[in-house]
Amino acid sequence: MPTLVLLRHGQSAWNLENRFTGWWDVSLTDQGIREAIAAGEAMAVAGIAVEEAFVSVQTRAIKTLNLALEAMGRLWVPVTKDWHLNERHYGGLTGLNKAETAQKHGDDKVKLWRRSFDVPPPPMEKGSEYDLSSDARYAGIEVPASESLKDTIERVLPYYQAVIEPRLRQGKTVIIAAHGNSLRALVKHLSGLSNEEIVHEEIPTGKPLVYRLNGVLQVESRAYLG
Numbered sequence: 001m002p003t004l005v006l007l008r009h010g011q012s013a014w015n016l017e018n019r020f021t022g023w024w025d026v027s028l029t030d031q032g033i034r035e036a037i038a039a040g041e042a043m044a045v046a047g048i049a050v051e052e053a054f055v056s057v058q059t060r061a062i063k064t065l066n067l068a069l070e071a072m073g074r075l076w077v078p079v080t081k082d083w084h085l086n087e088r089h090y091g092g093l094t095g096l097n098k099a100e101t102a103q104k105h106g107d108d109k110v111k112l113w114r115r116s117f118d119v120p121p122p123p124m125e126k127g128s129e130y131d132l133s134s135d136a137r138y139a140g141i142e143v144p145a146s147e148s149l150k151d152t153i154e155r156v157l158p159y160y161q162a163v164i165e166p167r168l169r170q171g172k173t174v175i176i177a178a179h180g181n182s183l184r185a186l187v188k189h190l191s192g193l194s195n196e197e198i199v200h201e202e203i204p205t206g207k208p209l210v211y212r213l214n215g216v217l218q219v220e221s222r223a224y225l226g
Contacts, residue, residue, distance in 0.1 A: 091146025
């Protein structure tokens with residue numbers, strides 16, 4: 001039976017500071033480190049023997065995956081890093097405190113940017129301190145100026161179907177360590193959620209979400225560990 005584990009990174013420094021993070025690279029807090037280790041321990045107790053791992057190119061997700069795999073005694077499994085699994089790009093909101101942004105633009109506007117399905121936030125200006133267009137990780141890639149959840153799904157889902165689904169069809173146990181919105185893309189697909197339902201789906205940090213699949217990759221069960 002194929003098994004897919006979705007793991008949102010542990011608490012990051014900007015989660016703690018309530019700031020829009022997106023593609024900007026921040027690390028884990030001490031709590032985030034504990035969450036990642038606990039995730040690995042929970043998977044080990046549940047008997048989940050990960051055979052292959054996929055992760056974004058963002059530090060918080062990579063560290064979470066490594067800590068979880070180490071706690072499981074499976075640091076040796078093959079790992080693929082790919083930008084298609086990155087968090088949603090928050091554009092011009094990147095780095096802003098969410099409460100201060102609400103005071104500046106109004107709660108309704110910020111709620112629209114955060115929770116609508118297809119309305120992106122304001123684009124990031126070229127030359128912004130958070131502009132990643134010259135980052136070596138994204139050489140040859142057109143870094144988006146901002147993304148809606150719909151945009152995020154349109155880059156995550158084709159990658160999942162082309163690269164990860166073939167591993168699952170082989171009956172493998174696969175983990176994807178990524179982010180709240182990139183994982184929403186997969187939850188929407190796997191759980192058959194509507195555009196309206198997915199924007200309200202909350203994925204907690206550091207809690208493995210385990211999908212047991214059948215031979216044609218239909219969901220047999222879904223459950224959080226820990």
